[in-house]
Amino acid sequence: MAATAKAAKNAASAPNPANRCTPDRRKFALTGPSTALDHRTHAARRDLADVTLAGRWFAPHYAEAETRSCGLAGADIYSSDVRGTRISQLLPGERFAVLEESGDWLWGYSEHDGYVGYVRTDTLGETAKPTHIVVARSALIFREPSNRAEVAAVLPTGSRISGAVEDQFLHTNDGYVALQQLGSVDGTEPDPVAVAERLNGMPYLWGGRGIGGIDCSGLVQVAFGLAGVALPRDSDQQIAEGSEIDALLQRGDLLFYPDHVTLMTAPDQAIHASGHWMSTVIEPLEAIVARLGAPIARRRVAP
Known part of the structure; x- marks a missing residue:
């Protein structure tokens, strides 16, 4: 070979x-x-x-x-x-x-x-050394520095690009991206849950991390990644991160089920990329437990 x-x-x-x-x-x-x-x-x-x-x-x-x-x-x-x-x-x-x-x-x-x-x-x-990261749900690359120009590509959240700032756009080798959709590659989001919430409605895709769709552990990895926390890829690897929760649940906590992980948006509801719904959804914790059973682990990972 x-x-x-x-x-x-x-x-x-x-x-x-x-x-x-x-x-x-x-x-x-x-x-x-x-x-x-x-x-x-x-x-x-x-x-x-x-x-x-x-x-x-x-x-x-x-x-x-x-x-x-x-x-x-x-x-x-x-x-x-x-x-x-x-x-x-x-x-x-x-x-x-x-x-x-x-x-x-x-x-x-x-x-x-x-x-x-x-x-x-x-x-x-x-x-190439990236200078910016996509923080919006998605970002458009225009062929000219205008939102009326032809779209060359669509970048999902977490994409890394390099270029020079020109007025309200980042000028890359492939076109122009509005600065409102970008953040510094060295910056971090304050709340991983807010990142996940921007992806609410994204299709479920086994193995996905945002190209066409996303899966449960991909959603968690991308959300925490933009918040500056590097997590492993799969839920059975992520279950070892952070610390076990022995108190009331709060926003940002991770609940694990067999082959599945959810991210709490509030003490009584969670966001997750669900194969059941074939979508990223926010639903009551009570409904998730009724369908999947009690969580096998509750973990808190500090951003």
């Missing part, structure tokens, strides 16, 4: 030009079987692994990651190439660490949460 990622240092001196991921000659202290890893967040296969895992996972080849940025259309992350299931998404401007390129597919992990999977080669490009 062809690989664009740099081969591990001190690799064989005459690598096969069709495969730059060559055997690593360094002596790693792997004295027993490979360590059990969560392969959602550890890039390790039987044939290839991230070189940072060389002391924990045995593979015939190791690779150093090369970073690329997601393009305007965003990108689905799949469980495998060709026939894989969508397991997550990259938002425009987010970065992906590439460990292997094989035909139309790249294998690696998203840099913001370490989630491992496959993306299509044509969805990524050169890495």
